[in-house]
Amino acid sequence: MTDIDAPVRLLVIGAGSRGGTAYAGWCLQHPEAAVVTGIADTDEGRLAAVGDAHGVPAAHRYTDWRTALSRRGPWDAVVVATPDRVHVDPTLRALEFGYDVLLEKPMAPTPSELDRLVAAAKDRPGAITVSHVMRYTPFFNALKRLLDDGAIGDLQGIQHAEHIGYWHFAHSYVRGNWHRTADSSPMLLAKACHDLDILRWLVGAPCLAVSSFGDRRHFRIENAPPGSTDRCIDGCAVAASCPYNAERFYVEQLAGVDTWPVSVITRDPSPEGRLRALRETDYGRCVYRMDNDVVDHQTTSLRYANGVTASLVVSAFTQHNTRLITMMGSHGQIDADLEAGRISVTPFTGAEPYVEQVGENRGGHSGGDAGLMADFAERTRRRRAGLPVQAAPSAFEESLESHWVAYAAERSRQNGTIEYL
Numbered sequence: 001m002t003d004i005d006a007p008v009r010l011l012v013i014g015a016g017s018r019g020g021t022a023y024a025g026w027c028l029q030h031p032e033a034a035v036v037t038g039i040a041d042t043d044e045g046r047l048a049a050v051g052d053a054h055g056v057p058a059a060h061r062y063t064d065w066r067t068a069l070s071r072r073g074p075w076d077a078v079v080v081a082t083p084d085r086v087h088v089d090p091t092l093r094a095l096e097f098g099y100d101v102l103l104e105k106p107m108a109p110t111p112s113e114l115d116r117l118v119a120a121a122k123d124r125p126g127a128i129t130v131s132h133v134m135r136y137t138p139f140f141n142a143l144k145r146l147l148d149d150g151a152i153g154d155l156q157g158i159q160h161a162e163h164i165g166y167w168h169f170a171h172s173y174v175r176g177n178w179h180r181t182a183d184s185s186p187m188l189l190a191k192a193c194h195d196l197d198i199l200r201w202l203v204g205a206p207c208l209a210v211s212s213f214g215d216r217r218h219f220r221i222e223n224a225p226p227g228s229t230d231r232c233i234d235g236c237a238v239a240a241s242c243p244y245n246a247e248r249f250y251v252e253q254l255a256g257v258d259t260w261p262v263s264v265i266t267r268d269p270s271p272e273g274r275l276r277a278l279r280e281t282d283y284g285r286c287v288y289r290m291d292n293d294v295v296d297h298q299t300t301s302l303r304y305a306n307g308v309t310a311s312l313v314v315s316a317f318t319q320h321n322t323r324l325i326t327m328m329g330s331h332g333q334i335d336a337d338l339e340a341g342r343i344s345v346t347p348f349t350g351a352e353p354y355v356e357q358v359g360e361n362r363g364g365h366s367g368g369d370a371g372l373m374a375d376f377a378e379r380t381r382r383r384r385a386g387l388p389v390q391a392a393p394s395a396f397e398e399s400l401e402s403h404w405v406a407y408a409a410e411r412s413r414q415n416g417t418i419e420y421l
Helices: 017-029 044-054 088-096 111-121 138-148 166-174 187-203 246-253 271-280 364-384 396-415
Strands: 008-013 034-040 077-080 100-103 128-130 155-163 207-215 297-304 309-315 322-329 332-337 342-347 354-357
Touching: 008 017, 008 364, 017 034, 017 044, 017 077, 017 364, 034 044, 077 088, 088 100, 088 111, 100 364, 111 396, 128 364, 128 396, 138 187, 138 322, 138 332, 138 342, 138 364, 155 187, 166 187, 166 246, 187 207, 187 297, 187 309, 187 396, 207 396, 246 271, 297 396
Parallel strands: 008 034, 008 077, 077 100, 100 128, 155 309
Antiparallel strands: 155 322, 207 297, 297 309, 322 332, 332 342, 342 354
């Protein structure tokens, strides 16, 4: 078997829902393309579970990424899917060894940390692929094609809304890993750098100016209902009427589900295991009594070099977990729903409106996870074989602007300013 035919060997650093489930899980479905030959995670339970699933030998299971990258190992590339604050250092170390890196977003939580990556990446252009998976979805590729084909004439403006979903926000941004900026990233960077990246890609020009407004308005102690308790299972008087009742969500509504988000709170998906998690972890705490500080609703306005303007609304307070986008052109309008896979095109020329159904249920991130992994594995194989390699759709160099815009939006939100890039 030649280098181009053999599966790519991966070291996965971070065995959580992204590294252990989405990326390593793809390898189990496509062993001809990629295999996990090393795994690193500080949680020994996750380490054992993912290591066993992939048959990783004990010598290549690490509780510290530094040990995993202390010398060259039997892998061709590295996946960095650690918590946000631990993205930069393992990536820099992997680059020193000459590995290609698949880096979970956001690349870096602060501008100074991103500067460190920029300096290192100058010597290795194309070596970092960022998990901006939206660029790999059939849905957003269809939108890009329609724009490029002139379906609505010249693009004038975009209204883009990320509906996080009330339950998803409570899970990830009130009780979960991203509930405090100091431990992770600002909410817009952590959740919506995807969307800032997609807007830049669709518009086709750099962003020049940003203004942003948002706050943590609802998930605060002063909004805790009378009779509520520190934990939802502590006899909360408003459990029946609270939308954020953890017991109802994790034990009742998700009964029979053992994947995300249940897999995040416990490795024991039995009712007893779930209740234990609600007693012992933040996932059982009242959403009004957490120590969260990230915004729960944010609106950002953007102006691009070609004159196009866009608005990005990111909100916790939505029923569905989807992205809705309206693109307004000189000769027509596009309205699209990611979750439904529905793209509606209305020409202003008298031509009949039409709908493209791009396809729902394509797996994680509407097919983006699979598309990203397939592309990363193929490019790594080609590089290993000494063949020409095209830049990734979500190459580090392509992804930079989304982060600079997110940092600027956070400054604008905090200081009440218009930020110029």
